[in-house]
């Protein structure tokens with residue numbers, strides 16, 4: 001009898017624990033992932049930097065091309081927004097550049113094509129995906145850039161940088177400069193440099209699928225934090 005009561009009590013406790021976990025899960029998902037309809041009018045441009053004959057920087061040990069990694073990271077990040085019902089526009093979906101023939105002026109044509117894509121979709125936010133390089137191989141960690149003097153983009157860059165710093169335990173600041181891709185539309189626009197291909201340890205990490213997913217996820221949360229503060 002005592003055993004029977006014990007079993008019932010145990011079952012009751014178990015049910016309570018499961019219910020509590022379900023409530024907690026709902027609470028987390030409600031605060032972290034907004035309802036799909038809230039994001040249906042949200043369009044994000046994910047721009048994979050470089051492509052084609054313009055490979056960007058290359059890995060110090062493996063010669064991995066920045067342009068190839070940018071494409072993978074752009075798709076990974078973009079799919080996270082598609083999963084919550086946002087409209088995702090990619091400037092490029094293949095390893096090719098956007099310049100047509102690789103003749104004189106291809107870089108200018110490539111950037112103009114990106115601008116045309118950004119302008120045509122009237123986005124809420126623009127995120128350009130890149131990998132970094134520095135003379136000192138010890139330099140590491142993601143860094144977020146924005147157009148100097150653009151306050152909204154500065155706030156956007158700050159939120160994403162803070163989110164990435166939590167993940168990588170860095171205290172990098174978001175940085176300003178003059179960037180064509182950040183001037184294509186009058187909406188908050190940033191460049192995320194996910195890491196340094198000049199750092200052998202980071203070069204290896206950046207090519208790991210789990211690391212890519214985790215750092216894109218952290219970027220996603222940073223962007224969502226900004227979106228809900230707009």
Ligand SMILES: [Zn+2]
Nearest residue numbers: 049056130131
């Ligand atoms: Zn680049």
